Structure formats: C-alpha cells, structure tokens
Amino acid sequence: MKKIVQCVPNLSEGRDSGKIERIVAPLKDKEGFKVISVEPDQDYNRTVITLLGDPESMIDPLEAFFARATEEIDMNEHEGEHPRMGAIDVVPFIPISGLKIADCVGYATRLAERVGTHLGIPVFLYAEAATAKNRVSLPKIRKGEFEGMKEKIKSEQWKPDFGPQACHETFGTTAIGARIPLIAYNIDLNTDDEKIAGSIARAIRKSSGGFQHIQAGPAYLEERGHVQVTMNILDYKKNPIYRIYETVKMEAKRDQVEIMSSEVVGLIPLDTLKRSIAYYLSAEGKDVPETMSIDDVVLAARTYLLIRDFSHSKIIEANL
Amino acid sequence: MKKIVQCVPNLSEGRDSGKIERIVAPLKDKEGFKVISVEPDQDYNRTVITLLGDPESMIDPLEAFFARATEEIDMNEHEGEHPRMGAIDVVPFIPISGLKIADCVGYATRLAERVGTHLGIPVFLYAEAATAKNRVSLPKIRKGEFEGMKEKIKSEQWKPDFGPQACHETFGTTAIGARIPLIAYNIDLNTDDEKIAGSIARAIRKSSGGFQHIQAGPAYLEERGHVQVTMNILDYKKNPIYRIYETVKMEAKRDQVEIMSSEVVGLIPLDTLKRSIAYYLSAEGKDVPETMSIDDVVLAARTYLLIRDFSHSKIIEANL
Numbered sequence: 077m078k079k080i081v082q083c084v085p086n087l088s089e090g091r092d093s094g095k096i097e098r099i100v101a102p103l104k105d106k107e108g109f110k111v112i113s114v115e116p117d118q119d120y121n122r123t124v125i126t127l128l129g130d131p132e133s134m135i136d137p138l139e140a141f142f143a144r145a146t147e148e149i150d151m152n153e154h155e156g157e158h159p160r161m162g163a164i165d166v167v168p169f170i171p172i173s174g175l176k177i178a179d180c181v182g183y184a185t186r187l188a189e190r191v192g193t194h195l196g197i198p199v200f201l202y203a204e205a206a207t208a209k210n211r212v213s214l215p216k217i218r219k220g221e222f223e224g225m226k227e228k229i230k231s232e233q234w235k236p237d238f239g240p241q242a243c244h245e246t247f248g249t250t251a252i253g254a255r256i257p258l259i260a261y262n263i264d265l266n267t268d269d270e271k272i273a274g275s276i277a278r279a280i281r282k283s284s285g286g287f288q289h290i291q292a293g294p295a296y297l298e299e300r301g302h303v304q305v306t307m308n309i310l311d312y313k314k315n316p317i318y319r320i321y322e323t324v325k326m327e328a329k330r331d332q333v334e335i336m337s338s339e340v341v342g343l344i345p346l347d348t349l350k351r352s353i354a355y356y357l358s359a360e361g362k363d364v365p366e367t368m369s370i371d372d373v374v375l376a377a378r379t380y381l382l383i384r385d386f387s388h389s390k391i392i393e394a395n396l
Numbered sequence: 397m398k399k400i401v402q403c404v405p406n407l408s409e410g411r412d413s414g415k416i417e418r419i420v421a422p423l424k425d426k427e428g429f430k431v432i433s434v435e436p437d438q439d440y441n442r443t444v445i446t447l448l449g450d451p452e453s454m455i456d457p458l459e460a461f462f463a464r465a466t467e468e469i470d471m472n473e474h475e476g477e478h479p480r481m482g483a484i485d486v487v488p489f490i491p492i493s494g495l496k497i498a499d500c501v502g503y504a505t506r507l508a509e510r511v512g513t514h515l516g517i518p519v520f521l522y523a524e525a526a527t528a529k530n531r532v533s534l535p536k537i538r539k540g541e542f543e544g545m546k547e548k549i550k551s552e553q554w555k556p557d558f559g560p561q562a563c564h565e566t567f568g569t570t571a572i573g574a575r576i577p578l579i580a581y582n583i584d585l586n587t588d589d590e591k592i593a594g595s596i597a598r599a600i601r602k603s604s605g606g607f608q609h610i611q612a613g614p615a616y617l618e619e620r621g622h623v624q625v626t627m628n629i630l631d632y633k634k635n636p637i638y639r640i641y642e643t644v645k646m647e648a649k650r651d652q653v654e655i656m657s658s659e660v661v662g663l664i665p666l667d668t669l670k671r672s673i674a675y676y677l678s679a680e681g682k683d684v685p686e687t688m689s690i691d692d693v694v695l696a697a698r699t700y701l702l703i704r705d706f707s708h709s710k711i712i713e714a715n716l
Contacts, residue, residue: 285634288605314605322646323639329679359649 077174080396081183082257082343083109083127083134085141085167088149088160089117090123095148099124102140108133112343112395121156122165126343128395131169131183139190140252146195150246151222161225162248167348168203169254172345172392180254181205188252192238195247197263198229199238202253207237214251222248252384259309259348260341261317262295263324264384265303267333269295273303276327280320281307287323289315302336312345318352321381337384346370346393349377356380397494400716401503402427402577403454403661406485407465410436410443416467420445422460428453432715434601434662441476442485446663448715450501450577451489457624458487461512462570466515470566471542481538481545482568488523489574492665492712500574501525505654506570512558518549519558522573527557534571542568579629579668580661581637582615583644584622584704587653590614593623596647600640601627607643612668622656632665638672641701655705666690666713667696676700 089095096116100123103111109129116123127134142164151164167187169180181204188199206212209235220228226243228234235241236249243249265273273294280285281292289311296303305324311314325335353376354364368376370388377383388394400527409415416436423431429449436443447454462484469483482619487507489500501524508519526532530553546563548554555561556569563569585593598604601612609631617621624646629635645655673696674684690698690708697703708714 279639282608285608285631287607288602311605317644319599319647323643326642326646330675331678331686332681355650358651361652 079127079130079132079174079179080172081131081134081175081180082170082172082392083131083138083167083370084170084202085125085127085138086160087123087125087145088121088151088156088163088165089156090156091118092120094164096123099141099144099148102144103127103137105334106133106137110395112389117158119156119370120158121154122158122160123385124342128172128343128392131175134219135183135187136188138195140198142191142195146197146244146247153245154222159215159218159221160248161220161222162197162244162250163246164250164366165218166214166251167203167253169252170257171254172257177204177254177256180211184252184254185228188238191250191252192236192240195244197237197239197244197247198236198241198249199385200249200251201237202251204256205253211369213255217251225249256311257345259344260307261309261320261344262304262306262339262341263321264297264300264304264336264338265328265333266302266336267331268296268302269331269333270296270303272328272333273305274330276324277305278325279327280305287315287320304339312348312351316351317348317381318355335382337382339384340386342390343392343395344390345375346391349381351389353377353380397510399450399452399494399499400448400492400712401451401454401495401500402490402492402712403431403451403487403492404460405445405447405458405461405487406480407443407445408441408471408480408483408485409475410438410441410476416443419464419468422464423447423457426453426457437478439476440478442478442480444662448492448663448712451495451500453524455503455507455510458507459514462511462515462517466517466564466567471568472566474542474617479535479538479541479571480568481540481542482517482564482569482570484567485538485572486522486534487573489572490577490707491574493576497524497574497576503573504574508558511570511572512560513555515559515564516555517559517567518561518569519565520569520571521557522571522577525573531603534573534700537571576631577665579632579637579664580627580658581629581640581664581705582624582626582661583641583657584617584620584624584656585648586622587651587654587655588616588622589651589653590616590623592627592648592651592653594643597625597645600625600643605637607640611642624659632668634670635653636671636675637668637701638675641672657702659704660706662710663712663715664710666693666711669693669701669711 112126145163184205192199277292280286281290292307295306428711432446504525512519597612600606601610612627615626
C-alpha cells in the first residue's frame with residue numbers, strides 16, 4: 077500500500093500573492109505529491125497550503141520552501157489576526173493511508189532536523205511528535221508569539237528540539253509535528269440567533285460536557301444571514317459525523333430551528349463519510365454496500381448530511 | 397431555604413434482616429430527616445440506606461448507627477460480591493437544596509471526626525471531601541479491602557484522616573465524603589442482543605469518546621428477556637436525560653431497535669426531570685410552565701421518557 081500523508085504548512089503571509097507564489101514554488105510540480113490547495117486569508121495574513129502524497133518526496137521540497145520563506149518574509153513587519161511565531165508557523169504531517177502516526181512523527185523529525193541544522197531556524201516538535209508534555213499543544217508553545225519568543229526561548233524549558241537556542245532574526249521559530257486527521261465541519265441553522273448556535277455548541281463540545289473529541293462554537297455568517305455551529309472533529313471514528321449531525325438536529329428542535337445545510341472545510345477522508353452513510357442506510361433498513369464509488373459517497377453525503385458546495389475535490393482519496 | 401441533603405450509608409450486611417433492623421434503628425423516627433429506603437442485597441451481602449433531610453439532625457443518629465454496627469458486625473466473617481473495607485463501608489453526603497457541596501464536605505468532616513475519635517474507627521475522607529488526590533476515588537482507597545487494609549493503613553500515604561492508624565479489629569475502616577447527586581438511569585431496548593446495547597453504550601459514554609459525565613454499559617435482563625443500556629449520569633445539568641435518551645434512540649435506529657421504556661434506580665431530583673420535560677414541551681412548540689406539580693412531572697416523565705415503575709416516591713422532593 078502506498079504511503080500517503082496530508083501535510084498542511086501554514087505560511088505567515090496572506091496578502092502579497094506574488095510573495096506567496098514565490099515561496100510555494102518549490103512545492104509545485106514535484107514527483108510523488110500534489111499541492112491540493114493554497115488558501116490565503118487577508119485578515120489573518122496567513123496562507124494554508126495542503127499537500128497530499130508520498131511523505132518521502134516532500135522532505136526536500138519542504139526544506140526548499142522553508143529556505144525561500146527566510147528570504148521572502150521578515151516577521152518584524154508581520155501583522156495579522158492569527159497568532160504566529162514564525163514565517164512558516166506550523167507544519168503538521170497527517171497519516172492518510174499506508175502508514176501510522178508514528179511514521180509521521182519520523183517524517184516530522186527528519187524535516188525538523190534539516191530546518192534546524194541547515195537553515196538555523198529553531199524548531200519545536202509538537203502534537204504527537206512532542207518531546208515533552210508542555211510541547212504537545214501548539215498554542216502553549218506559541219504563547220508570546222514572534223515577539224515574545226526572543227526571551228522565552230532562552231529558558232531551559234523552551235530550548236528548541238533542533239536549531240539554535242535563539243530566534244532567527246527575520247523568520248522567528250517554527251513548529252513541526254504529526255497529528256491525526258481533524259475534520260473541520262460546520263452545520264448551518266435556519267436562524268440568525270447566535271445564542272441558539274451557542275447553546276447547541278455547548279451541548280455537543282467536550283469543554284462543556286459534550287462529546288470527547290468535539291470542539292465547537294457559534295458563528296454568525298454575515299453574508300449568508302444565518303448562524304452555524306462550527307466545529308473540529310478530532311476523532312471521527314469515536315465521534316462520527318452522523319452522531320454530531322443528529323444531536324445538533326435534536327437540540328435545534330427545542331427552538332423550532334432546523335438544519336439547512338452543512339459544510340466541510342478543507343479535505344475529508346472518504347472513510348469519515350462512508351461510516352456516516354452506513355448509519356443512515358442501516359437506519360432505513362437498506363444494505364450497506366461493501367464498496368461505494370466516490371460518486372455514490374458524494375451523492376449520499378449531500379442527501380443525508382445536506383453538505384453544500386461539496387464535490388469530489390473535497391475528498392482526500394479523490395485527489396490521489 | 398431549608399437545608400436538605402441525601403445521605404446514603406452502605407452497610408456490609410444484606411442477609412440477616414434482624415441485624416440490619418437493629419443497626420438501622422438509631423436512624424429511625426428522628427426529628428429533621430427520614431429514612432427513605434433500606435435496600436438489602438443478598439448476593440452483595442450489603443444494604444443501601446437512603447436518608448433525606450436536615451444534615452445537622454443526622455450527625456448524632458449517624459454516630460449511634462456506626463456504634464451499633466461495631467457491636468453487630470464482625471467483618472472477619474463477611475462474605476459478599478461487592479468490594480468492602482468496613483462494616484459501614486461508605487457514607488456520602490449529597491446536596492439536594494439550600495446548601496452547597498462545600499457545606500456537605502463540612503458535615504462529612506464532622507461525622508468523620510466523631511467516628512474516628514469516639515469510636516476508634518479509621519476514617520478516610522473521600523470524593524469532594526478528599527484531603528489528597530489519591531483519596532478522591534473510593535475504589536482506590538478501598539483497594540485491598542477489609543483484609544488488605546490491615547497492612548495498607550500502616551503506610552504514610554494511607555494514614556487515615558481521623559481515628560487510629562490501625563484497622564478496627566471487627567469493623568475495619570470506613571470512607572465518609574461528599575459528592576454531587578448521581579442519577580442511575582437505564583434505557584430498555586426491544587432486543588435481546590447485548591451487542592447492540594454495548595455499541596450504544598460505547599457511543600454515549602465518556603470512556604470511549606461520548607458524553608463527559610456518562611458512565612454506561614450493556615446489561616441483559618434475564619427475567620424480562622431484553623437488554624438495556626445501564627448508566628450513571630454524573631452531572632445531569634451538563635448531560636441532561638433527554639439528550640442521552642434521544643441519542644440512544646438515534647443510535648438504536650441503526651439496528652431497527654426501539655426504546656421500550658426506561659428506568660430510574662433510586663431517587664432522582666425533580667429538577668432533572670423538569671429540565672428534560674422542558675425540552676420536549678419546547679420542541680412541540682408548547683409553553684414551558686413556570687411551576688409544575690410533582691403529579692405533572694411524573695406524568696410527563698412517563699409520557700416523554702417512558703419511565704416505567706415510576707411514582708412520586710422516586711422523586712427526592714416528594715419525600716421531603
């Protein structure tokens with residue numbers, strides 16, 4: 077089985093498209109993996125890049141991408157709403173198929189060593205690749221951000237895993253790590269009352285007593301004129317989409333509110349959708365087919381979960 | 397507002413009804429509180445006693461009850477399926493109204509001091525009353541049971557909070573503490589397939605990714621010929637009954653299984669039921685009345701949650 081990872085570098089530049097293009101260039105048209113998307117955000121002044129394919133093939137181009145960022149970005153001039161500590165702020169490796177999280181820790185560590193020793197950038201290994209408990213959480217590492225890291229990095233507790241124990245003057249620092257796939261999923265409600273979305277979010281999210289692997293909050297979509305419950309599903313096997321969808325539907329009933337549609341942000345593994353479709357087919361007394369084409373899955377996801385703006389390209393496996 | 401606590405001493409005698417009666421006698425017909433139930437279990441050789449009322453009034457009678465147990469029970473001869481470390485194994489104080497958990501810690505501590513100093517019984521404060529992290533969990537304190545405590549108690553780590561640092565020869569040791577109300581709630585399914593109840597339990601319980609305050613497992617009820625999902629709801633405000641009930645109903649649909657009825661074991665606070673009834677009334681577009689009589693609540697709980705064998709006497713407030 078071919079080894080496939082999803083790798084999602086976050087670049088601290090979301091406004092200057094020329095710069096973004098030059099920095100991303102070393103990742104393009106390479107053997108073994110594809111650049112699935114490059115999504116700049118102006119308010120955040122940050123660009124999320126999604127790579128998919130063979131992790132072995134990604135290492136050299138990623139090092140070149142880091143090198144290009146040191147040339148193009150001066151973090152002393154960076155402004156944006158999203159917290160950040162470096163020109164390339166974070167690079168997670170996510171196992172998709174043919175390998176495990178431990179293998180992704182290996183690729184993350186190899187890239188971290190290259191970036192630290194070849195480019196003189198301090199690197200923190202994070203999430204599953206963390207070498208200490210206080211380095212698992214990216215927000216904890218990043219606290220203080222670019223400006224604060226200059227002092228923070230001097231303490232023994234925050235000595236980087238690779239590279240010098242001093243911030244790179246223009247780049248800052250970076251975090252490289254491995255984590256399981258996370259599904260960014262939002263459910264649209266036919267109301268503009270953010271309170272309703274808020275109380276539903278509290279019902280389902282871990283932090284207020286709900287499902288263990290759900291982060292959730294309310295959001296008002298100004299242009300669309302309705303609210304949504306916006307979530308991260310951190311473990312879709314333990315908290316499958318259909319369970320969250322049906323619980324949101326049930327909670328919304330209290331206020332005579334209905335689900336209008338739902339939304340997948342970024343990519344989603346085929347298996348996530350298949351599991352939820354299997355629930356609905358079984359509930360309807362239908363057989364669950366052993367294999368389903370991506371076409372079938374897209375259609376069923378639209379039917380049962382009302383996923384809007386959904387197409388093949390959102391499914392990881394369709395991009396392989 | 398009157399201070400009301402529920403206090404649930406567990407007695408290590410479930411077979412000899414004469415003995416049980418003599419030990420419980422000091423608790424009966426007292427001013428300020430009532431003995432709501434005395435429930436012996438032969439297999440466990442253990443009796444659960446439920447008191448309800450003013451905690452101040454309970455202290456003297458509870459001390460007398462402990463004294464009577466030292467006379468009547470010799471733990472060296474005790475056999476039973478339930479783990480136990482003393483003749484009175486555990487005494488939790490549970491806030492019901494007019495006081496907080498911190499107040500219950502106070503009553504627990506006062507009783508513990510009396511039992512320790514007057515009767516020479518080693519006492520561990522547990523749950524919310526615990527004085528160290530490893531004393532929060534009763535099973536952790538009790539590990540080794542009556543027999544093993546003789547050695548365990550000698551270590552500095554297991555020095556009791558009150559009483560001598562040596563087991564009482566015939567009584568053993570005891571745990572006294574404070575905890576929030578816990579709802580024992582079971583949902584009956586119209587199937588005899590325990591696997592279905594098991595996979596639903598996994599979907600809803602904390603330990604496998606479900607709701608934060610739910611413990612759940614499957615059980616086959618031999619005499620009734622069906623399975624149930626049996627649970628403890630540790631925080632009914634954060635994980636209300638209706639949410640659990642509706643999630644179980646939704647999960648059961650996968651196997652074309654339906655909820656036949658549900659069951660409350662022991663007592664339940666009125667507020668628990670009111671909150672869930674409010675959900676169903678709102679979902680039906682009906683007004684939620686500001687006050688509901690206990691009659692109304694019992695009827696609505698039967699209607700919406702199909703609670704079987706349910707009556708006034710199961711509701712804490714109806715016993716006040």
